[in-house]
Structures are given as C-alpha cells and as structure tokens.
Amino acid sequence: MASTTTLEFEKPIVELESKIEEMKALADTLDIQPQIDDLERQIEILRSEIYRNLTRWQRVQIARHPDRPYTLDYITHCFTDFIELHGDRAYRDDPAIVAGLATLNGRHVMVVGHQKGRDTKSNLYRNFGMPNPEGYRKAYRLFETAEKFGLPVICLLDTPGAFPGLEAEERGQAEAIARNLKLMSQLKTPIVIVVIGEGASGGALGIGIGNRVLMLENAWYSVIAPESCSSILWRSWDYKEQAAEALRLGATDLIKVKVIDRIVPEPVGGAHRDPVAMFQTMVETLTEELDALCKLSGETLVKERRAKFYDMGVWTEA
Amino acid sequence: MAWFLRKNRNITTEQQLREMPDGLWTKCPECATIIYRKELEENAYTCPKCDSHFRIGSSKYVDVLIDHGTWVETDRQVRSADPLEFIDTRPYKARLKEAYSRTDLPDAVTTGTGAVHGVPIAFGCMNFGFIGGSMGSVVGEKFVRAGRRALDQKMPFVFISASGGARMQEAALSLMQMAKTSAFLSELGEAGLPYISILTDPTTGGVSASYAMLGDVIIAEPKALIGFAGPRVIEQTIRRKLPEGFQRSEFLLEHGFVDLVTHRKELKKQIATLLTHLMSGKS
Structure with a gap:
C-alpha cells in the first residue's frame, strides 16, 4: 500500500522502491x-x-503511523452487521470511544x-x-x-491516554476509569482485549481487563508514553528513545512479564503496509480466542479473569 | 499518576520539607504558627489555628485511627523487586535503597489489622514519603492481601490513599496494579463487606483511577488534591490557569465524587459510626 508518511528508518526501503518504479517505467524500451x-x-x-531489528522507539512510531488501521477500520473489515450505539445516558456521546453490536464469523x-x-x-x-469520562461510561x-x-x-485499545482536561476532571475521569476496572472484573461474559496501537496508561486500561489480552506485534502498552516518561524522569523531552527502552513497552517484553497473553503478528513493515492481511489475521485470531472462551461458564470466566490479574506483579519476600 | 508531565515527582527536598518533622516544636507550613508537639498529636497532626492537615505517613495514621494496642502489621517482608532493571538518570534499585534508609518504611504502603472504637478492621495506609507514594507491584499485592484478610475474617476494609500514581519504574506492571486491586474489590463487594476509602493529599493518577475511587463510602481530608491528571498537565492541555480550589476535596464533594470531607480529628469516630451502620446487617 502506498504510504503517505515515511518513517526515518523506512527511508532506505522507500528509496529502493522508487528506484524500481523508475526502472519499471523504462522497462518497455530497455x-x-x-x-x-x-x-x-x-x-x-x-x-x-x-523490521526484525526495530528498536522499541521505532515500534512506537509504527504504532502511531497515520495510516495504521484504527478501531473502525477493523470493525468495517472484520465484522458484519455493525450497529454503533451511542451515549452514556448521562451527559453525552464520546466519539473517542466507539461501541456497538456486530457479528464476527457468525458470532454476535x-x-x-x-x-x-x-x-x-x-x-x-x-x-x-483521548476519551472523556462519558466515553468510559x-x-x-x-x-x-x-x-x-x-x-x-471485544475491546480494541488505541489511545494516547485519557483526556487530561478541566471538564474531564470535573466529571470524574478517575472514577469513570475505576468503575470500568471493577465492572470488567465481574462481567460474566467472555472479554477479549487487543492492543492494536497505543496502549497509554489508565486511559487504555479503562477498557482493558479481559480473559485474554492480545497485542499486535508493533503496538505499545505501558504506564506512560515514552515522551512523558522522559520529561518526568530525565526532566527533558529528549530522552524518549531511552525511556521507550527502559519502559519495556513492546509486545515481546510484556508477554515475558505476563501482562499480555498473546502476540498477534503483523504484516512485514506493520499493519498499515498490508491492512487486508492484517484484517484476515485479526478475524482468525479473535475467532479462535472466542471459540475457546465461549465454552466456559460465566463463573469460570470471572474466576479465571480475576486470577490472571491477581497474578500480576513482581516482588520479593525475604 | 499524572500521565503527561509532572516535573516535581522526584524532588525529595520538597517532600522532606512537607513531611512531619520529629522535633519538639513544629511550624505550620500554611500559617506559620509554632505548635508544640504534644498539641500537634492531640490535634491529629493538624494545625490548631488554621486547620491545615500535615502530610503524615502510616505510623501516625495508625496512632490517629487504630485503638491502642490492637495494631498488628502484616506483610512487611513484601519488597519491591526490579523486574525490568529500570534505569533512568539513576537505577531503580538505588532509588529503592535510598527510600528504605531515609524512611524506614517497607514500601509506599503499610498494611495490618486493628480495631476502630472496638470494630475490628483490615487496614492499609499509603506512605507518600516513599517514592511519592507510587504504586508498584508491592502496593498492589499488599492491598489485595490486606483486603483478603478482611474477606477471610469477615471484617471491613479501610484504606488510606496518598499517592502521585503508578510507579514508572515498574512500567506496565504498575499499571496492572490498577486492574489487580479493582478486580479484588469486585470480589470483596460480592461478599458484602464494606470498603471505606480515605483520600488524603495527594491522591492522583492510577491510584485515584482505581481503588481510591471505588469505596462504598469515600471520605476525603480537607483541601487534599484529588484527581486523575495532575494540575500542571491540565494547565498545559487547556493553556490557562486552573481556578482556585480545583481538584481539591471540597470541589470533589461539590461535584459528587466523594461522600464526605472530614477533619482528621473526626475521622476515627466517623469511620466507626459508618462501619457500625454498614455492618449492622451482618450480626
């Protein structure tokens, strides 16, 4: 797919590609x-x-690529009969979170x-x-x-964070996220989470508790964005690369500490390079996960989901 | 935690200044009144003149809230590891070491059991003086263990928050403590046991967006800073100054996010009365 944005490390590839294009134009005569x-x-x-040797910061850039498929792209191409449902019934509809009923491979x-x-x-x-409290509600x-x-x-995570605005605070951003965390821990139905792009802190986690937490190969998920981490710990915006490394925010890092359960492979170069293949993988992966989870009772689902999160963390006991 | 910018995070000097000194006389940071230690203790570490609430750690809260001779600390041996081998300008291990020696605390939370006017409770209290009260794996694990004691012994659970948010040095593992503690509270809730959450200055970020905001009853101390994003981050986002009193306890009360704003001197009695009401159906 022709890309509108070229990342720094992609330049050698793009240069070769354009050279080939030029030569192909001449191939008729020569x-x-x-x-x-x-x-x-x-x-x-x-x-x-x-792409095999990408640094964590380079992956963050792929995760933020402007051509990367977003939630509605997955909904359009992986699901059928989607009906978007709007509003929190209290204040307004938040367009930063979309939600609705759909069919995936015959399953509602x-x-x-x-x-x-x-x-x-x-x-x-x-x-x-960046959602406001009404999005979480x-x-x-x-x-x-x-x-x-x-x-x-099914929840698809892709946010630079919950909105840090005045009205968001007034309307209880913290409470809105907290209540979701509790509800998602007691919901007697299967929940599958996929981090499809950026998983920034509480804003992502606010719809992120599931029986299975999946992550796309180039997505990132952490307590804070690397730039903000750099500005707090290094007191400068210039250490984002180091911060990305230190935070261990990539899929291969997170599967080691059991924050995620499964890495979903992306096409070479990232999901935006071949969205059709990405959608296909997504349908297959989600179907497989739901096939397994839908066999379990509501009680088992809740028990297993809680146990999985109780297990998170690393500490020592002398 | 504050998600975008919080420059003051590791300025220990400020924290040290604002913490309770152990001298015989103390000067109120708000109104500069000189207060004799005994008077300060009798006033639950608030200024007798201007009612300013001093930032105090878990041991002083135990003195203020728990019946004399009933306190048993638990899980002190649970300590932070450094699973990501995190290094910014200094290694995380070095920060931990310094925090242990400076504070003599086990981590940013102390847990145990005790009684409040004769009502047995499971209790936890955060220590802002320990790396800004930041929540890492230890805080999450000890929160759940303390709460589980409440569950096993059919007691209420009372928890005091004081935190800048999730601990960055444990990255995604810190974030997951929001999930872990909230998941536990769903279990505690099903057992019908009360959970009282007390918010003190400051309660922000990942702590406010998880267990702090999930109390059956939420009590805030006067004028405490409570919010999701830190004030500086919000000012940068909206590019103007925040109004006076924004994100303070009284503001949250007005907007419906806390049940009560209670002076520290009244806290113990109020908790006891609340628990008596809430536990009345259990006996």
Whole structure:
C-alpha cells in the first residue's frame, strides 16, 4: 500500500522502491528486467533486516503511523452487521470511544474501542483518541448490555491516554476509569482485549481487563508514553528513545512479564503496509480466542479473569 | 499518576520539607504558627489555628485511627523487586535503597489489622514519603492481601490513599496494579463487606483511577488534591490557569465524587459510626 508518511528508518526501503518504479517505467524500451528483479530481492532482504531489528522507539512510531488501521477500520473489515450505539445516558456521546453490536464469523458480539482521527478535522472530532469520562461510561453501559444478552465483548485499545482536561476532571475521569476496572472484573461474559496501537496508561486500561489480552506485534502498552516518561524522569523531552527502552513497552517484553497473553503478528513493515492481511489475521485470531472462551461458564470466566490479574506483579519476600 | 508531565515527582527536598518533622516544636507550613508537639498529636497532626492537615505517613495514621494496642502489621517482608532493571538518570534499585534508609518504611504502603472504637478492621495506609507514594507491584499485592484478610475474617476494609500514581519504574506492571486491586474489590463487594476509602493529599493518577475511587463510602481530608491528571498537565492541555480550589476535596464533594470531607480529628469516630451502620446487617 502506498504510504503517505515515511518513517526515518523506512527511508532506505522507500528509496529502493522508487528506484524500481523508475526502472519499471523504462522497462518497455530497455531490457533491464534482470536488474529490476535483483533490486526487488535486495529490497526484501533489507525489509526483513530492518523490521526484525526495530528498536522499541521505532515500534512506537509504527504504532502511531497515520495510516495504521484504527478501531473502525477493523470493525468495517472484520465484522458484519455493525450497529454503533451511542451515549452514556448521562451527559453525552464520546466519539473517542466507539461501541456497538456486530457479528464476527457468525458470532454476535459487543465491540468497543478507542477511535483516533486521520486528519485535523476528524482528530478534533475524535479528540485524538483521548476519551472523556462519558466515553468510559458509554463502555460501562454497553458492557452491562453485553452481559445481559450473553454477548462476548471485544475491546480494541488505541489511545494516547485519557483526556487530561478541566471538564474531564470535573466529571470524574478517575472514577469513570475505576468503575470500568471493577465492572470488567465481574462481567460474566467472555472479554477479549487487543492492543492494536497505543496502549497509554489508565486511559487504555479503562477498557482493558479481559480473559485474554492480545497485542499486535508493533503496538505499545505501558504506564506512560515514552515522551512523558522522559520529561518526568530525565526532566527533558529528549530522552524518549531511552525511556521507550527502559519502559519495556513492546509486545515481546510484556508477554515475558505476563501482562499480555498473546502476540498477534503483523504484516512485514506493520499493519498499515498490508491492512487486508492484517484484517484476515485479526478475524482468525479473535475467532479462535472466542471459540475457546465461549465454552466456559460465566463463573469460570470471572474466576479465571480475576486470577490472571491477581497474578500480576513482581516482588520479593525475604 | 499524572500521565503527561509532572516535573516535581522526584524532588525529595520538597517532600522532606512537607513531611512531619520529629522535633519538639513544629511550624505550620500554611500559617506559620509554632505548635508544640504534644498539641500537634492531640490535634491529629493538624494545625490548631488554621486547620491545615500535615502530610503524615502510616505510623501516625495508625496512632490517629487504630485503638491502642490492637495494631498488628502484616506483610512487611513484601519488597519491591526490579523486574525490568529500570534505569533512568539513576537505577531503580538505588532509588529503592535510598527510600528504605531515609524512611524506614517497607514500601509506599503499610498494611495490618486493628480495631476502630472496638470494630475490628483490615487496614492499609499509603506512605507518600516513599517514592511519592507510587504504586508498584508491592502496593498492589499488599492491598489485595490486606483486603483478603478482611474477606477471610469477615471484617471491613479501610484504606488510606496518598499517592502521585503508578510507579514508572515498574512500567506496565504498575499499571496492572490498577486492574489487580479493582478486580479484588469486585470480589470483596460480592461478599458484602464494606470498603471505606480515605483520600488524603495527594491522591492522583492510577491510584485515584482505581481503588481510591471505588469505596462504598469515600471520605476525603480537607483541601487534599484529588484527581486523575495532575494540575500542571491540565494547565498545559487547556493553556490557562486552573481556578482556585480545583481538584481539591471540597470541589470533589461539590461535584459528587466523594461522600464526605472530614477533619482528621473526626475521622476515627466517623469511620466507626459508618462501619457500625454498614455492618449492622451482618450480626
């Protein structure tokens, strides 16, 4: 897929790609097919080398890539019969969290996710994917609806954080998140979480407690964004790369400390390079997870979900 | 925790100044009144003149709230590990070592059991003086263990929060303590046991967005800073000064997010009365 944004470490690839394009334009008049084939082989090697050795900070950049599929892209391409449901029944509808009923491979589900915008206008509308309390309260309401009608819940996490604004505080941002954490710990229906992009702190976790927590290969999930971590601990915005390393915010890091259960592979170069393949993987993965979870009773689901989170943390006892 | 910018996080000098000194005479940081230690103790570490509430740690809260001779500390041996081998400008291990020697505390929380006017409770109290009261794996684990004691012995659970939020040096593991503690409170709630959450200055970030805001009854001490994002972060977001009293206890009471704002001198009696009401159906 043609990308509108080229990340720094992708430049060598893009340069080769454009060279091939130029040569292909000349291929009708000149016999240069062998050279083109050779370049294409080179590009494949380069690609697999670059993407195999990405630093954590580079992955953060992929997770934030403006062409990366967002929640509504997954909903449109992985699910059918989606009906978006709006509002928290108390204050307003929050466009930074979308939610609704849908069908996945013949199974009816409730799907909830953070939603970013792709341009200035849609980003203002979506508040850059940063929910206000009413977003979490909409999710709360629909989690209860899902339980009532025996529907499994799928949550897609992709937020730079809960919105740190004046009105958000006035309306109880902390309380809204806290209540979701408690409700999600007692919901007698299967919950599958997928971190699809950015999993920034409480804003992400606010819809993030599940029986299974999955994470896309290039997504990040941590207590704080690397830039903010840099500004607090290093007192400068310049240490984001070090902060990303120190935070161990990648999927391979988090599976080791059991914060996540499964890594979902992305197409080479990231989900945005081949969204169709990504959607296909997502459908297969979610179906597999739900097939297993839907066999369990509500009590078992709650018990196992709690046990999994009780187990989180590392400490010593002398 | 404050999610975007909180520059003061590791300035220990400020914390040291604001903590209760152990001298015979103390100067109130608000109104500069000189207070004799005995008088301060009798006043539950609040200023007799201006009612300013001093930041105190768990041992003083035990003195204020728990019946004499009933306190038994638990799980002191649970200590922070450094699972991510976190290093910023200093290694996490060095920060921990310094915090142990400076405070003589086991971590940012102390837990145990005791009685409040004869009502047995499981109790936990955070220590802001220990790395800003930050919540890492130890805080989460001890919260759940203390709460489980309440569950096993059918007692109420009372917990005092004082925290800047999740501990950055344990990264995602700190974040997951929000989930762990909240999951436990759903279990405690099903057993019908009361959980009283007391918010003191400051209660922000991941602590406020989990167990602190989940009390059956939530009590705040006067003028405590309580919120999700820190004031500086919000000012940067909205690019203007915050109004006076924003995110203070009285503001939260007005907006419906705490049940009561209670002077520290009245706290013990109020907790006892609340628990008597809430536990009345159990006997």
